[in-house]
Amino acid sequence: MDYDRYDRIRALQWQGTALRLLDQRRLPMEEVFIDCHSAAAVAAAIANLSVRGAPAIGIAAAYGVVLAARQRTSADGCIDRAGLAADLRELAASRPTAVNLCWALKRMQRLLDAGASVAALAAEAVAIEREDLAANRHMGSLGAALIAPGSGVLTHCNTGSLATAGFGTALGVIRAGVASGRIARVFNTETRPWLQGTRLTAWELLKDGIDAKLIVDSAAAHLMRTGAVQWVIVGADRIAANGDTANKIGTYQLAICARHHGVKFMVVAPASTVDRQTASGSDIEIELRDASELLQSAGQRVAAVGVQAFNPVFDITPADLIDVLVTERGVMPSPDTAKLAMTFAET
Numbered sequence: 001m002d003y004d005r006y007d008r009i010r011a012l013q014w015q016g017t018a019l020r021l022l023d024q025r026r027l028p029m030e031e032v033f034i035d036c037h038s039a040a041a042v043a044a045a046i047a048n049l050s051v052r053g054a055p056a057i058g059i060a061a062a063y064g065v066v067l068a069a070r071q072r073t074s075a076d077g078c079i080d081r082a083g084l085a086a087d088l089r090e091l092a093a094s095r096p097t098a099v100n101l102c103w104a105l106k107r108m109q110r111l112l113d114a115g116a117s118v119a120a121l122a123a124e125a126v127a128i129e130r131e132d133l134a135a136n137r138h139m140g141s142l143g144a145a146l147i148a149p150g151s152g153v154l155t156h157c158n159t160g161s162l163a164t165a166g167f168g169t170a171l172g173v174i175r176a177g178v179a180s181g182r183i184a185r186v187f188n189t190e191t192r193p194w195l196q197g198t199r200l201t202a203w204e205l206l207k208d209g210i211d212a213k214l215i216v217d218s219a220a221a222h223l224m225r226t227g228a229v230q231w232v233i234v235g236a237d238r239i240a241a242n243g244d245t246a247n248k249i250g251t252y253q254l255a256i257c258a259r260h261h262g263v264k265f266m267v268v269a270p271a272s273t274v275d276r277q278t279a280s281g282s283d284i285e286i287e288l289r290d291a292s293e294l295l296q297s298a299g300q301r302v303a304a305v306g307v308q309a310f311n312p313v314f315d316i317t318p319a320d321l322i323d324v325l326v327t328e329r330g331v332m333p334s335p336d337t338a339k340l341a342m343t344f345a346e347t
Contacts, residue, residue, distance in 0.1 A: 001137070006175040006208050009161035011051065012059055014126065017070070019063040023050045024162055028203040039068035039087035046094040046101070049194065053163020054237040054273055055132050058100030061091045062125035065108040069118050084112070097246055097287045097314045098237040099275040104128055132165035135270045135328035136172045143173030143233070143268055143326045144180055152185030152229040153177065154220065157248035158200040159235035159268070169235040169268040171204065173326065178210050185228060186212035189220060191248060193293045193311070217250055224261040232258045236269035243319025243335035244281030245269075249312055255321035267317075267335075268326045274344045281316035289313050 013020040018035045019042060026032050034050060036042045042064030045051050051060050068087035072080040092105055111124055147153070153174055160171035167175065177183035186205065191197035198214060205212040215223060223229060232254050238246040245251075245267050258265045278284055291309035295301055303309070325335040332339050 001141070001176060001179055003137075003167075006179060007137075007161065007167045009204060009207065010166060011162045012056060012063070012129065012165065014063055014122075014129070016122075019060060019067065021045055021051045021060070022162070024052055024200060025050055027162075027199050036064070037067065038071055039064040039091055042067065043090045043094040046091075052196070053158065054098035054100040054235070055136075055164040055169070055270060056162070057095055057098050058104035058272060059125070059129045059132060059165055061094075061101050062104045062108055062128045064091045065105065065112070066118065066122045066125050069112070069121050073118060095287065096285045098273075099239075099278075100237075100270075100272045103272045129165045132270060132272075133167060136164050136167040136169060138328045139169060139268050139270070139326050140167060140172035140176035142331055143170075143266060144176035144182055146266070146324060146326075146331065147173075147177050147182045147231060149182050150184045151177075151182060151231060152187065153183055153231045153233050154187045154189070154215075154223065154229045154254070154263075155201065155233050156189045156197065156251055156254055157191045157235070158196040158204070160201060160204040162200050162204065163235065168204075169270070170233045170266070171201065173233050173266070173268050175208065175210070178208075186210055187215055187223060187229060188212060189215055189217045189250065189254075191250065192217055196248070220254055221257045221261075224257055224263050229263055231264045231266055233266045233268060236267050236273050237314060238278065238284050239267070239269060239274045239325070239335075239340075240278045240280050240284060241276045241340055242280045242337045243322060243325065243340055244284075245317045245319070245322060245325075246281065246284045246286070246314045247317065249315050252315040252317045252321075255317045259321055264323045265317075265321060266324050266326060267322050271327050271329055271344060274327070274340065276340065276344055281318065284314075284316060286312050286314050286316075 011022040160168035294309040295303040325332040
């Protein structure tokens with residue numbers, strides 16, 4: 001695998017005293033980094049989508065804990081526990097749907113409870129980031145091996161280096177599939193209303209020199225009908241104990257269309273996305289964002305004054321519409337409660 005070509009983007013960069021983030025709100029027209037020096041700044045960056053993507057959110061939150069601990073530790077080594085707990089609550093509240101956020105915070109909390117130093121916390125955050133990169137590369141190889149040579153694929157939202165420590169989840173499979181000659185055609189949706197597909201995924205594919213075509217979200221069913229794609233490959237923000245999967249709004253309808261047209265549907269996500277404490281998709285909180293995201297475009301109102309909007313940013317794809325789940329622990333055809341319990345017993 002030519003990682004020098006297919007894994008060059010790093011949206012999160014730990015600076016030792018700050019977390020540097022590639023501001024994804026300004027891509028692709030501007031490549032601007034912002035430096036977060038506090039947990040509050042990291043929480044704000046997560047909430048306002050400067051950093052996004054479930055794995056990246058978890059990594060950012062881990063570094064947010066390091067910044068909080070540094071800020072809350074006095075010169076004599078005493079830690080303001082109450083203030084630190086408030087910082088962790090603020091980080092946890094920044095995005096409600098992606099389980100990786102809480103997973104990372106719990107992992108950091110265990111070290112805090114054990115009296116870990118700021119240096120030890122920083123080492124743990126670095127480990128979380130490195131583990132994610134290794135997992136993504138492994139998942140890319142596993143997922144690509146399932147795809148017949150000459151296939152076409154469709155992906156939704158952004159699941160690449162911008163959404164992870166690097167390489168990506170679903171986009172990592174696509175990168176590995178293109179590099180191995182298995183994937184011949186790549187399509188990606190625009191992904192309304194924030195246009196993550198248009199602004200971010202298309203930009204990443206272009207950076208890699210991958211020949212891809214952008215489609216409007218509503219063209220997906222027509223595309224499948226033409227026979228141009230054999231797989232829909234997506235990421236996940238939370239996977240319930242029964243295999244139901246929360247992902248970017250519009251994923252559910254892609255799964256329905258894929259089943260109707262005989263197109264395979266693949267979910268690619270690290271083990272940290274599996275939430276066995278959540279029984280099914282009906283128990284997953286779906287984030288609702290401000291209506292202005294639908295009523296405006298580039299800061300200009302496009303809907304008549306008085307028009308109201310409903311703006312959920314995730315939906316739930318039932319497990320029975322998922323042909324295969326790929327994690328760093330392996331390939332799971334037709335995920336269900338029993339298979340997830342066996343594979344993720346300690347998750």
